[in-house]
Amino acid sequence: MMKRLLLGGILLAAMSLNAGAEVNEKIWPSMQRDMFPGKTLQQADFIRITAPKRAESGAQVPFAFAVDYPMTAGQYVKAVTVIVDANPVPMTAVFHFNPNSGRAEIATRIRLETDSLVHVVAETSDGKLYVNAAPVRASGGCGGTIDGDETEARSNAGKMRLALDSEASEGNMRYARLQIKHPMFTGLQRDLVSQGFRPAFYISKIDVRYNGEPVLLADTYIGISEDPNIRIPFVAKGDGTLTVTIHDNEEGEFTQQLSVKL
Numbered sequence: 001m002m003k004r005l006l007l008g009g010i011l012l013a014a015m016s017l018n019a020g021a022e023v024n025e026k027i028w029p030s031m032q033r034d035m036f037p038g039k040t041l042q043q044a045d046f047i048r049i050t051a052p053k054r055a056e057s058g059a060q061v062p063f064a065f066a067v068d069y070p071m072t073a074g075q076y077v078k079a080v081t082v083i084v085d086a087n088p089v090p091m092t093a094v095f096h097f098n099p100n101s102g103r104a105e106i107a108t109r110i111r112l113e114t115d116s117l118v119h120v121v122a123e124t125s126d127g128k129l130y131v132n133a134a135p136v137r138a139s140g141g142c143g144g145t146i147d148g149d150e151t152e153a154r155s156n157a158g159k160m161r162l163a164l165d166s167e168a169s170e171g172n173m174r175y176a177r178l179q180i181k182h183p184m185f186t187g188l189q190r191d192l193v194s195q196g197f198r199p200a201f202y203i204s205k206i207d208v209r210y211n212g213e214p215v216l217l218a219d220t221y222i223g224i225s226e227d228p229n230i231r232i233p234f235v236a237k238g239d240g241t242l243t244v245t246i247h248d249n250e251e252g253e254f255t256q257q258l259s260v261k262l
Contacts, residue, residue, distance in 0.1 A: 023115045023135040027085040035083070035091075036121070036129060044130035047120050050107075051134050058112045058141030060225050065120045066105035067130075071097070077104035079123040084223055086116035088142050088188055092223030100215050100235050102173045107231035111141035111186070111223050142222065146185075147192040153183040154201065158254035162244055165231065174260065176208075176242055178230045186222040205247040208232055210260075211240040236260050 032041060050064040067077050076099050082092040092111075097104045104122065112118075119133045158181065165175040180203065187200030206218040215234040234242065242258045 023117055023137070024086060025117060028117060028119060028133070031083070031085060031090060032131075035081075039129050041121060041129045041131040044122070044132055047122055047130060047132035049118070049120055049132055049134040051118060051136050053135065053137060055112065055136060055138035058114075058138035060109050061112055061136060061138050061141065062107075063110045063118065063136075064105070064107035064231075066103065067122045069104060069122070069124065071099050071102055071104065073099050074125075076101075076125050077122050078125050080104055080106070081119075081121040081123075082110070082223075083119040083121065084110065084112055084116050085119065086114050087111065087223055088113055088186070089222050091221050092118075093221065094219045096217040096219075098214060100210065100213050101233055102235040103233045105233055109225040109229060111225055112136055112138035113142040114139050141225075142186045143188040143190075145190045145192045145195075146198065150183075150191070150198060157182045157201070157248065158246065158252055160244065160246070160254060160256035162242065162256045162258045164258070164260065172235050172237060172262075174234055174236045176232045176234065176244075176258065178206075178208075178228075178232060178244055178256075180228045180230075180246060182227060182248070184222065184224060184226045184228065188222075200249065202249055203228060203246050204249045206230070207245045207247075208234065209243045209245075210234050210236060211238075212243075215242075236262055238262065 046068040048066045055061040069077050077097050080095045083090050084092050095106055115137045117133045117135050122130045161179040163177050165177050182203055185198045185201040189198050191198055202222050203220050208216040239261050245255045247253050
């Protein structure tokens with residue numbers, strides 16, 4: 001199913017790359033039917049989206065969402081899907097939350113190939129689906145040409161920095177800032193020298209745990225920007241260790257840990 005969606009997205013983008021520079025609102029209805037077949041998505045203003053109306057670079061678009069919804073054992077947001085309608089691969093990321101997350105929110109940077117609506121779909125623990133969207137004007141984030149040494153970029157891939165956002169804490173709530181060195185090649189970029197396409201090479205999973213308990217699991221795709229920078233919430237029940245493990249699409253695995261003192 002996922003492979004079919006990704007291939008469908010590539011075909012969709014191929015038709016839209018040369019379109020006029022404006023948000024196309026007609027893409028979403030059919031995309032919603034394909035991605036959430038038979039499901040009803042309710043419009044929800046409690047899904048708050050923060051993004052520029054016009055981004056300076058389509059390759060590095062600041063993007064954040066926060067879902068104002070309970071995060072208790074009996075009622076919580078279990079998944080949030082970020083979809084850039086007009087991208088070659090619209091599926092940008094799926095973030096899986098649980099009560100240990102504390103809040104269903106993420107701040108990161110994404111790619112836009114052309115002006116697009118960015119949809120955020122939240123699924124709650126009782127199976128209901130809610131949606132909100134924001135228009136963003138940007139271009140050239142997924143294709144184009146890139147320079148730099150590919151071998152060096154690959155050798156540095158997976159290096160991480162993990163730190164607490166010391167200014168953001170409330171009770172047991174903490175926020176971690178994760179920086180990952182990774183080229184996040186889309187497979188649609190041409191090498192500036194050879195003019196050949198560089199193969200897709202991207203982070204596919206991010207697993208975050210506190211004292212061994214799951215905090216966040218993310219499935220990520222080429223719509224996440226180069227050198228991902230992600231702000232992650234978590235509940236710290238006493239002193240402990242925050243562990244982040246990432247996987248890429250070439251079976252690479254990398255781990256970073258951070259000691260947390262309350």
